[in-house]
Amino acid sequence: MTALQEAAPRPREGVRREALYFAVRNGKLLTGFGVVAVLLLAGLMGPLLTDVPPNQYGPRPMSPPSAEHWFGTTTFGQDVFTQFVHGLRSTFLVGAIGGGVAAVIGMFVGFVAGYRGGLVDEILSMLTNIVLVIPALAVLLIINAYLGLRSVALQGLFIGLTQWPWAARAIRAQTFSLRSREFVDLARMSGSGTLRIISREVAPNMSSYLFMTFILLFGGSILIASSLDFIGLGPTDAVSLGLMLQNATQWSALQLGMWWWFVPPGAAITAVVGALYVANVGLDEVFNPKLREL
Amino acid sequence: MRRYFFRKLLVYGLTFFVAVTVNWMIPRFMPGDPVAGMVARANVTQPQAVAAMRAYYTELFGFDRPLWQQYVNFWGAMLRGDFGLSIWLFPTPVSTVIGNAVPYTLALVVPSVLLSWVVGNWFGAYAARRRALDNTVLPVGYILTATPYMWLAVLLAWGLGVVAGWFPVAGGYSFALQPTWSATFLLNLVHHWTLPFLSLFLVALGGWAIGMRNMIIYELESDYANYLSALGAPARLIRRYAFRNAVLPQITGLALQLGVIVAGALVTEIVFAYPGLGSLILKAIQNQDFFLLQGTFLFIVLGVLIANFIIDIVYVVVDPRTRAGMAGANA
Numbered sequence: 362m363t364a365l366q367e368a369a370p371r372p373r374e375g376v377r378r379e380a381l382y383f384a385v386r387n388g389k390l391l392t393g394f395g396v397v398a399v400l401l402l403a404g405l406m407g408p409l410l411t412d413v414p415p416n417q418y419g420p421r422p423m424s425p426p427s428a429e430h431w432f433g434t435t436t437f438g439q440d441v442f443t444q445f446v447h448g449l450r451s452t453f454l455v456g457a458i459g460g461g462v463a464a465v466i467g468m469f470v471g472f473v474a475g476y477r478g479g480l481v482d483e484i485l486s487m488l489t490n491i492v493l494v495i496p497a498l499a500v501l502l503i504i505n506a507y508l509g510l511r512s513v514a515l516q517g518l519f520i521g522l523t524q525w526p527w528a529a530r531a532i533r534a535q536t537f538s539l540r541s542r543e544f545v546d547l548a549r550m551s552g553s554g555t556l557r558i559i560s561r562e563v564a565p566n567m568s569s570y571l572f573m574t575f576i577l578l579f580g581g582s583i584l585i586a587s588s589l590d591f592i593g594l595g596p597t598d599a600v601s602l603g604l605m606l607q608n609a610t611q612w613s614a615l616q617l618g619m620w621w622w623f624v625p626p627g628a629a630i631t632a633v634v635g636a637l638y639v640a641n642v643g644l645d646e647v648f649n650p651k652l653r654e655l
Numbered sequence: 656m657r658r659y660f661f662r663k664l665l666v667y668g669l670t671f672f673v674a675v676t677v678n679w680m681i682p683r684f685m686p687g688d689p690v691a692g693m694v695a696r697a698n699v700t701q702p703q704a705v706a707a708m709r710a711y712y713t714e715l716f717g718f719d720r721p722l723w724q725q726y727v728n729f730w731g732a733m734l735r736g737d738f739g740l741s742i743w744l745f746p747t748p749v750s751t752v753i754g755n756a757v758p759y760t761l762a763l764v765v766p767s768v769l770l771s772w773v774v775g776n777w778f779g780a781y782a783a784r785r786r787a788l789d790n791t792v793l794p795v796g797y798i799l800t801a802t803p804y805m806w807l808a809v810l811l812a813w814g815l816g817v818v819a820g821w822f823p824v825a826g827g828y829s830f831a832l833q834p835t836w837s838a839t840f841l842l843n844l845v846h847h848w849t850l851p852f853l854s855l856f857l858v859a860l861g862g863w864a865i866g867m868r869n870m871i872i873y874e875l876e877s878d879y880a881n882y883l884s885a886l887g888a889p890a891r892l893i894r895r896y897a898f899r900n901a902v903l904p905q906i907t908g909l910a911l912q913l914g915v916i917v918a919g920a921l922v923t924e925i926v927f928a929y930p931g932l933g934s935l936i937l938k939a940i941q942n943q944d945f946f947l948l949q950g951t952f953l954f955i956v957l958g959v960l961i962a963n964f965i966i967d968i969v970y971v972v973v974d975p976r977t978r979a980g981m982a983g984a985n986a
Contacts, residue, residue, distance in 0.1 A: 491670045494963055496914035498921065499955045500677070506940055506948055507681045527911060580801070587803045588922050593940050606805060610926060615813045615824065623813070627806030635801030639794075 380569075383647045390647060393640025400633055404453055407446025415439070415447040415600040426621050433621035436612045444600045445625050451601035452583055452633065455517040459582025462521025463528060464575045470525065471532025472559045476540050486533070493526035501589055511597040516589065520582045528574045535567050569648035576641050580634040587630050602626035656971065656978050663967050667960045674956040678949050679729045683722075715739070738950035743942040749950040752935065757954070759827055760931035762848065764920045767855035768909070775863025776905055780898050782864065783871035792864055799861025804919035808854040808926035815850060822850045825928040851927045855920055859912075866908055870901035903974055910966040913959050 384390055413419075419438030426433045432441035474485035500523055505516075539545060540563065548562045564571065589595060590603025591610075609615075609623035694708045713719055720728070732738075738749035782792035799807075816824035828834065828843045874880060874897035883893045924933030932951055939947040971977045 487666065487669070490666045491673055493911070494666065494670045494914075494960060495674055496917050496955055496959050498914065498918035499952050502936060502940075503678065503681055503948065503952050506945070584801075584803055585918070588805065588918055591803075591805045591922050592925065592937060603803075606803075606809065610805075610809060615809065615817050618813075618817065620813065623806075623809050627803060627809065631798060631802045631806065633801075635797050638797050638801055 380647055384643075387643045387647055389639050390643025393636040393638075393643055396632055396636035397640065400449055400629060400636075401453055403446055404449030408443075408450065411440070411443045411446070413440060413443050415444045423617070423619060425619075432625050433619070435608065435622055436614075436617075436619075441605075441622055441625065444605055445602075445629065447600040448602040448605055448626060449629060451513045451596065451599045452586070452630065454513050455520065455586040455601070456579040456583040456633075458514055458517025459520035459524060459586065460575055460579030462518055463524035463578045463582065464571070466521070467525035467528030467574065467578070468532055468564075468571065470529040472536055472563065474529070475533040475536025476555065476559055476563065478537075478540075482533075485529075489526045489529045489533075492523065493530070495523075497523040497585060498588055501585070502592065502594065505589060505594040511595075513596045513599050513601065516586055516596060517582065520585050520589075521578075524578055524581055524585070528578055531574060532567075532571070535570055536563055539563050539566055569644065573641050573644055576637050576644070580637040583630060583634055602630050659971070659977055660967070663964065667964060671956065671960060674953065675730065675733065676726075678953060679726060682945065682949075683718075683725070733953070738953070739946035741947045742944040743938050743947060749946050752947060753932070753950055753954050756931050756935050759929060760920060760924065760933070763851055763855060763924070763929065763931060764916065767852050767859065767920075768913075768916055771856045771859035772863050772905070772909055775860045776867045776902065778860070779864040779867025779869075780871050780894070780901070783868045784875060789868070792868065796861040796865040796868075799858055800865065802858055802861075803922075804855065804858050805922040805926050807858055808851065808923045811850050811854045812926060823847050824850070827930040847927075847929070851923050851929050854926075855916070855923050858919060859916060862912070863905065863908075866905055867901060870904055871897050874898075874900050903970075906966060906970050906973065910963050913962055917955060917959060 408415075416439060419434055419440060421430075422434055422436055422438040424430060424434050430440050430442065432445055434440055435444075470485050470489060474482045474489075497520075501519060504519055536559075545558060545562050548558050553561070586601070587603035587606070590601050591607045593607060595601055595604040595607065603626070605626040606623055609619070609626075614620075614622040694705055694712065718725070736750050738753075740746050741749050741752045744752055778792060779796075782788045812824040816822050823829070823846060827847055828840065829847075832840050832843055834840060871894070875893065877897075880893050880897060883896070884890075920931070921933035921936060923929070924931045925937050928934060932955065935947060935951055938944065939951065
């Protein structure tokens, strides 16, 4: 046993170093995370640069992009750039909360169902399948309309509550394949509890998979949130990119040709989600030796 | 196979049960008094009128009866097709309002889902392992799947509708026309349908192409593909076998994506003011028409469940293993 424990840390460190070696050489990963980092920085720093509240009416409505208003102004003279950077913040926040909540529930359900098996698995899988089939946006519409949830955090929470099933299914399948491996048997024989085996033996061996699942949930949450905002159930305490799109179409930006109002928010959502997807493919190549391009 | 369908139907039945229960619970257990909320929204000030409205709404929801009876009554009314009266189009029954909108949504969703699936799979399979094509299909595919449905709709409406003037950007047909089966009207319908269809089709296309490309690459690396090529089988034949195997997960994927696609259709309809369920939802929210919202919700859930079941049947037809009862256990 002692020899095993001494030998154990070295390969793990080796794996990490190897992953890092391929990570910094992977174009997809770097581009993806680079785009996300730039937009995240814009969301974090942008609001600090402009001290104007995002919804404040200005004196020069409907003006195209200029040196003073980088992204132009809305029908009400609001500065589109200010709204844009504030909106980016909400987008990242909703993605982090929604993706985080969904990942935690999905991991819990997936690990327990996959590791325990039997009746527990039957019940949890049934629950997963039920939530999976119900169209998420329809449920969120009803909940939001009745409860009047109008903060970014609560929106993210409820999105997370509807997004977890596919993650749970995927994690369950992975856990299922790991649970009969020798090292898990060894841990079980040495008397470790379920929780300890899951957190020490099962989860670390699929950590890359879990991280990639979180990234996909993050992107999915952003897309769902933007749809909700667009239908008119967006946050009232903040600006979001979906809300900007909603306002632009509601106040006929299309017919008036005010492209600077509706192009940036949609482009930003596409860029964030698309970059996350591409980064995910890059991560897959880093962690999965079969896919590496040398 | 019987077991497979039994399990599927059980899940769908339970799902419908859960959806109806949620629908019943939310107005009753939300914080605050729903009746007071609805009366307040009506902006009536006369005390008699307020009292009359209170009585009307209490009676309508049956709040004065025990909870279990309210629940049973709710199911009873629903099974009779009674979803209440729409407030937005008072006094039209909600079922009629929805019935008028459903054909438009179906006409939009069904062709765009099927066509994007077929074309996407074809593109993806063709691009896999062809470097030059792969390098263009892959980035375009990722951009398309990451695009919010309403944004592409807005861009198309602006570019092809407002700027180029090729297509109308609002409504299901011109308001100057009366709905008839004449050629002019049908042509007008198609003209209004084109842009919403195109935008739904394009966003969904990217995902299918990427999925198929990845599956084909995975299949081409599998043992049977290696074995076939070692035997000297032509590449075309190997690709055909790979395609057949790769289509199966794509069918499952179609079932999983239905919710997302329906959500996309709703927001796309809103952009184009297309008179389907999406526009109904918008009107219901703007007019605080909760009966209409709840009715639409149930209708969407029911539609997705039926579509899921159809996909299950297709899966059994396509995959012989389910018929032999092998894959039923983990379905």
